[in-house]
Amino acid sequence: MTVLHVFAYVMLQLAIPKRIDSLGYNFPVYSTDICPMTAKEWSNASIQLNCNETHGYHCVPDKNFSSLIQFCYPRGRSIPFQKGNCLELAYTGILNHVKCGHFIYGCPEKDYFSNEIYRYPACLRLVAKCFAADLNCLRKRYTMIDGREKNSTFNREQSLEEENNATGFIVAVFSLSILFLILCGLVAVLYQKIRKLQRSIDSALKEGYFSF
The missing domain is CATH 1.20.5 (Single alpha-helices involved in coiled-coils or other helix-helix interfaces)
Incomplete structure (x- = not known):
């Protein structure tokens, strides 16, 4: 096997979506660093996952907001949603709305279909289990993390004091x-x-x- 063949094999393996089975969904979902940002990219991703009209390609945050996931949705290719909402894949596999009117930017201002979510990048960007545009969530996360660090420091100091005693x-x-x-x-x-x-x-x- 030549170096070129090895390189091609490695690139092919990297291109294969990584399936996630730990989230408890009723159908396969795959992790991804970014979702498609144009109609053409959306179509190409759909072809890569072998999605179709009855099992339409989608890419949204998982129910824990820990990562973006892509999948072939068993309920169809295009589901209508109202303005003022982003999306998540909730429960065991239901596309669910997430209110975003408080976002500092990017919340959909008109009704749209689920396969058009790429038009609203703010709904597809996550930071620390929050949407990047959701400052309220980010503040809560920071307070929680900061509190844990302070509590950890207190526990270390308490343990040191007990050890000294x-x-x-x-x-x-x-x-x-x-x-x-x-x-x-x-x-x-x-x-x-x-x-x-x-x-x-x-x-x-x-x-x-x-x-x-």
Whole structure:
């Protein structure tokens, strides 16, 4: 196999959409970094996935807003939606509207069909599980992430304080134990000296060195 063949094979593998089975949809969905942005790109993507009139090609955010997904929708090629809404693939596989009137730009201003969503790029751009144009969602996400980081920092500081306290307790117990052993040793030595002195006195009394 030549280098050219290897290169062609690698490019072909990269071009094959990656199927996602972990989202619980009733039909195959495939991850994609970007959705088609023109009618021609939409048509080419439809051909690549082998979609048709009854199972029409679509590309929208998944129900967790974690990524963009493309799929052949079993309910048809062109579903009408009202203005003021973007789309998501909800539940087990239902194209659902997502209100976007609060977006800072790009919310559809007139009714449209689902296979025309490419005309509204703001509905196809995600950041941190939010639409890029949805500042309210982004603020909430930032607050949540920032809160987790602060909580994590607090937990680390708390763990460090508990560790320091435990270390201090161990040192204190060890020090008291050493002092107790030293005290026991001194008492034992003193006791031995007292016993020796007592024996000396008893011995002297018996030999008559002391008289009363």
